[in-house]
Structures are given as C-alpha cells and as structure tokens.
Amino acid sequence: MNHAIILPILLPLFAGALLMLLHRSGKSFKRALSLLATLALIPVTAWLVLLAGDGELRVYALGDWRPPFGIILLLDRLSALMVLLTAVLAGFAALYASAGEDERAPNFHALFQFQLAGINGAFLTGDLFNLFVFFEILLIASYGLLVYGNGAARARAGMHYVVLNLLGSSFFLIGVGTLYGLLGTLNMADMAARVASADSQTAPLVAAAGFLLLVVFGLKAAILPLYFWLPRTYAAASAPVAALFAIMTKVGLYAILRVFTLVFGSEAGELAFYAHDWLWWLALLTLAAGAIGALAARSLQEMISYLLVISVGSLLAVFALGSRASLGAGLYYLVHSTLVCGGLFLLADLLGRQRGELAGALQVGPMLRQPMLLGGLFFFGALAVAGLPPLSGFLGKLLMLRSAGTGATALEFWPLLLIAGLASIVTLSRAGNRLFWRNNGQAAEGPLADPLRLAATAGLLLASVVLVIVAQPLQAYLDAAAAQLLDLAPYLRIVEGGEA
Structure with missing residues (x-):
C-alpha cells in the first residue's frame, strides 16, 4: 500500500490535535503551524494527482483489512483532483486568516485543520x-x-445551519442503515455489485434509500429546494471561512x-442511473433560482453566494447528462468556480473593511x-465568474454547452445557462457601479488593504488565468478522470483483491 494516500487526512488531523493541545501558545506559533500543515498538503496532493494519472485505482486498506470487509480509502483521478483543489483553496484561505482574521477565536486554526481532515476524508x-x-x-x-467572532447575524445563520445539517445527518444515517440492511455491505464497490443483483422485491427499497441519500447530498450541495440556508450562512461567515466553504457545496456534488x-x-x-432524470430538472431549477437570487441580492457576500448556487446548478446539470464529455467539462468548471468564488469572498471582505459601517451592502x-x-x-473577478472571455469561466461554460449536444437537452440547458450568465453580468455590473463609480462624496476611513490579504485574494482570482494557460493538459486529465469514472469494471474488481 502507498501510505501517501492517507496523508491528506493525517496531516490536518494531527495538526489540529496539536493546536488544541497547545492552545495557550502564542498566535504566531499557531499561525505558523497551521500554515505549514496547510501548505504541506499542496505538494502531497499534487503527488497524488501524478500518481493517479496512470489510471490505476489504488486502495488503502486501514488496518490491512482487505475489501469488502475493511475500511478503505480509494485514490483515482477524481479523488486526487478534489484533494488538490481543497489544498490550494485552503492554503490561500489560511494565508488570509493569518493576517489577523483569526484573532477573534483562540482555536480558529485547530477547527480549520479539522475541517480540512473531514473534507479530504470525504473525497478519499x-x-x-x-x-458519513x-x-x-x-x-x-x-x-x-x-459562529466565531460572535454577532447576531452569525448566531442566526449558525443556528439554521446546525439544525438543517443535524436533520440531514439523521437522514443520512437512516439511508446508510437501510442500505446496509438490504445489501449487507457499505463498501461502495461491493454495493455496486450487490445492487446489480438485487431482486424485484429489494430493488424498490434500495431505490428509496438512494433517494434519501440524494436528499442529504442535495442539502450539502445546496440544490433547490434545499439551498435557502446557503446565502445567509455564507454571507454571515468571515471571509476565510466563506472562501473555504466554497468547496463545501462541491463535497455534496462529489458525493x-x-x-x-x-x-x-x-x-x-434496473436501478442504473435511476435518479438522473430527477437530477436534471433539479439542476435547471437550481440554475434559475440562483440567477433570480443574484439579481435580488442586497450585499456583495450574498450576491457571491447566489453566484455559487448558479455554479451548483450548472455542474449538477452536466453531471446528470452522464457522458464523458459532460463530466470532463463539469470538472473543469468545478475547479474554476471553486477558486474564483473563494477569491471573491476574500475580495468582498477587503472592500467591506474600507467602506466602514456599510461593509458589503450594495449601496452608494x-x-x-x-x-x-x-x-x-x-x-477581473467579475469577468471570470460571469464566464466572459478570455478567462477560465468562458472556457468552462463553452465546454458545458458543447457537451449538451444539439438535441432536447441542449434546448433546455442552453437558454438557462446563458440567461444565468446574463443575470450574473447585470448584478455584477450593478455592484461595481455602486461600489466604485458612484460615491456620496465622503472619503472612506477604513484601513488600506493588508498586503497578505491582497496576496491571498489575488492568488485565488489569478487561478482563472492559470486555468486558461494549462487548459489543454488539464482538460486531458479531466477527460481521463471522466472516462475512468464511467468504466466501472476496475472498481468492481476492488472487492476481489484490493488493487485494481
């Protein structure tokens, strides 16, 4: 077994535990340890991407119990891509937080590391x-x-977020328990083999449990009608937390x-792709709801949150199409939207600091x-997130539109995606007009942007340029990841002997 597979989980887990043990240490030590652990994830996960590039599925059997009996971690191109994306986003978010945003919570960096461990574990x-x-x-x-940093808005958003996710966790546990009772396994590769052989009496119950999981994943991904928690929650969160949360919806989509x-x-x-029709219509409705919400947003953070909802709807639509071309296009757009939206959340905080009491409110x-x-x-960020040339948002949307083909799906998908793009341009133009072109004649009293915060913000936004420069090799990797995901035979062989 290659022990590098478990490092994206162990590094932040041990760093978080050490930060908790040394919670009385100075803030400089905590920042240094957190940054070191977070930035160390980038070369580790980059190595995993290179490792997965040969197309071989790698299994890490915890305790050396072989599948399907033991708990396994699975490395393929998709999981490797997601942990690398998480590491890059988290590196810039931790850098931004280290400029002073972490001072209001003594255990900010410990919680940050534990969240990274959970996200990477979910992907692997x-x-x-x-x-679960x-x-x-x-x-x-x-x-x-x-909720760190207090404040009524964060307390209200936190309460809604906690209650909804506790409810989602209950549904998740019920769905998992039902599937285990019906199939006798929770190893996903082994489940695939057993679902295929389910009889006519078991299949409807398996499908019902699968729909229950879809509700849970839809809540995490913020799919209509389960997305209402996201704008308020993300708008209330501090900038580095909101930036890291940009990957949270992708955890639901990944699941x-x-x-x-x-x-x-x-x-x-008989259960093959049985939920895809539901996913398609939910995706289109989510796309429309995100566009309407963006137009109605009253703050910069809320507007960015709705732009994130638009990206969720777009991604779910191409994932529901289920072809190699649509999956590859969706993965490219996933990388783009995660990094750019994360950068916009950081930028919104920089703007809010200079605007004083108005903060991110879309007012003159x-x-x-x-x-x-x-x-x-x-x-620059507006061009990228709206999908205008020559940045990565344009390439991502072009790839998704092409993947829809020329049939009925294109007739349904093209207008909604283009109208959502137009809504994004309108709301971003309005925000830019109120933030930069018009003013009340007074001078801002807020501080100048901190160089560290500027560097973190610019780093995430400039990822849009990097994604264009490396578009050809990146898209080749993502197409291969899509092909690997659709070729189930190697996954089914996992339960026969580990490595596939």
Missing part, C-alpha cells in the same frame, strides 16, 4: 459509512468556524457523482481608498 473514502463519518467531522468543525455513478451506475441493472457609500487596485481585482 471508498466506504459509505465513513463518508467524514461529513460529521467537517460539519462539526464548520459549526465552530461559522452525488460518486454514489450515483458507481453504486447506481451502468452496472446497477464613501469613495474607497484604493479604488484602482480593488476595482481592478473586482473587474
């Missing part, structure tokens, strides 16, 4: 019960991160893609102290 696990366990780890850490492609994929007999306020610098970053 090959066992449905441990997907890692969901709980990342959620418990996110509860603390969301949908993994479970409904592997367990209920092409080898599932004082003239900013750095209008050219912050305005340039906002213009």
Whole structure:
C-alpha cells in the first residue's frame, strides 16, 4: 500500500490535535503551524494527482483489512483532483486568516485543520459509512468556524445551519442503515455489485434509500429546494471561512457523482442511473433560482453566494447528462468556480473593511481608498465568474454547452445557462457601479488593504488565468478522470483483491 494516500487526512488531523493541545501558545506559533500543515498538503496532493494519472485505482486498506470487509480509502483521478483543489483553496484561505482574521477565536486554526481532515476524508473514502463519518467531522468543525467572532447575524445563520445539517445527518444515517440492511455491505464497490443483483422485491427499497441519500447530498450541495440556508450562512461567515466553504457545496456534488455513478451506475441493472432524470430538472431549477437570487441580492457576500448556487446548478446539470464529455467539462468548471468564488469572498471582505459601517451592502457609500487596485481585482473577478472571455469561466461554460449536444437537452440547458450568465453580468455590473463609480462624496476611513490579504485574494482570482494557460493538459486529465469514472469494471474488481 502507498501510505501517501492517507496523508491528506493525517496531516490536518494531527495538526489540529496539536493546536488544541497547545492552545495557550502564542498566535504566531499557531499561525505558523497551521500554515505549514496547510501548505504541506499542496505538494502531497499534487503527488497524488501524478500518481493517479496512470489510471490505476489504488486502495488503502486501514488496518490491512482487505475489501469488502475493511475500511478503505480509494485514490483515482477524481479523488486526487478534489484533494488538490481543497489544498490550494485552503492554503490561500489560511494565508488570509493569518493576517489577523483569526484573532477573534483562540482555536480558529485547530477547527480549520479539522475541517480540512473531514473534507479530504470525504473525497478519499471508498466506504459509505465513513463518508458519513467524514461529513460529521467537517460539519462539526464548520459549526465552530461559522459562529466565531460572535454577532447576531452569525448566531442566526449558525443556528439554521446546525439544525438543517443535524436533520440531514439523521437522514443520512437512516439511508446508510437501510442500505446496509438490504445489501449487507457499505463498501461502495461491493454495493455496486450487490445492487446489480438485487431482486424485484429489494430493488424498490434500495431505490428509496438512494433517494434519501440524494436528499442529504442535495442539502450539502445546496440544490433547490434545499439551498435557502446557503446565502445567509455564507454571507454571515468571515471571509476565510466563506472562501473555504466554497468547496463545501462541491463535497455534496462529489458525493452525488460518486454514489450515483458507481453504486447506481451502468452496472446497477434496473436501478442504473435511476435518479438522473430527477437530477436534471433539479439542476435547471437550481440554475434559475440562483440567477433570480443574484439579481435580488442586497450585499456583495450574498450576491457571491447566489453566484455559487448558479455554479451548483450548472455542474449538477452536466453531471446528470452522464457522458464523458459532460463530466470532463463539469470538472473543469468545478475547479474554476471553486477558486474564483473563494477569491471573491476574500475580495468582498477587503472592500467591506474600507467602506466602514456599510461593509458589503450594495449601496452608494464613501469613495474607497484604493479604488484602482480593488476595482481592478473586482473587474477581473467579475469577468471570470460571469464566464466572459478570455478567462477560465468562458472556457468552462463553452465546454458545458458543447457537451449538451444539439438535441432536447441542449434546448433546455442552453437558454438557462446563458440567461444565468446574463443575470450574473447585470448584478455584477450593478455592484461595481455602486461600489466604485458612484460615491456620496465622503472619503472612506477604513484601513488600506493588508498586503497578505491582497496576496491571498489575488492568488485565488489569478487561478482563472492559470486555468486558461494549462487548459489543454488539464482538460486531458479531466477527460481521463471522466472516462475512468464511467468504466466501472476496475472498481468492481476492488472487492476481489484490493488493487485494481
């Protein structure tokens, strides 16, 4: 076994535990340890991406108990990509927090590390019960991160977030228990084999349990009608937390893609892709709701949250199409939207600091102290997130539109995606007008942007340029990841002898 597979979980887990033990240490020590652990994930996960690039599935059997009896971690191109994306996003978010945003909570960095352990575990696990366990780890850490710093808005958003996710966790446990009672296993590769052989009496119950999981994953991904918690929660969170939360919706989408492609994929007999029609219409409705919400947003953070909902709807639509081209296009857009939206959350905080009491409210306020610098970053981020050329958002949307083909699906998908893009341009233009072009004649009294915060913000936004530069090799890797995901035979061989 290659022990590097478990490092994305162990590194933040041990770092978080050490930070808790040394919670009385100075803030400089905590920041250094947290940054070191977070930045160390980038070369580790980059190595995993290179390792997974040969197309071989790698299994890490905890305790050396072989599947299907033991708990396994599974490394393929998709899981490797997701942990690398998490590491890059978390590195910039931790850098931003280290400029002073972490001072209001003594255990901020410990919670940050525990959330990373949960997110990476969710991407790497090959066992449905441990997907539940890692969901709980990342959620418990996110509860603390969301409410730190106090404030009525954060307390209200935190309460809604906690109650909804506790309800979701209950449904998750019921669904997992039902599937285990029916199939006798929770190893996802083994479940795929057993679902395929389910008889006519068992199949409806398996399908019902699968729908229950879909509700849970839809709540995590913020799919209509389960997305209402997201705008308020993300708008209330502090900037580095909101930036890290940009990957949280992708955890839900990843779970949908993994479970409904592997367990209920092409080898599932009468249950093959049974939920995809539901996913398609839910995706289109989510896309429309995100566009309407963005137009109605009253604050910059709320607007960015709805732009994130638009990306969720777009991604779910191409995942529901289920072709190699649509999955590859969706994965490219997933990387783009996660990094750019994370950067916009950081930028919104930089703007809010200079606007004083108005913060991120989309109202005419004082003239900013750095209008050219912050305005340039906002213009760049707006081009990227709206999908205008020549940045990565344009490439991602172009790939998704092409993957829809020319039939009825294109007739349904193209207008909604383009109208959502138009809504994004309108709301971003309105926000830019109120933030930069118009002012009340007063000078802003807020501080100049901290260089460390500027570097973290610019780093995430400039990822849009990097994604264009490396578009060809990246898209080749993502197409291969999509092909690997649709070829279930190697996954089914996992239960026969570990490595596939």
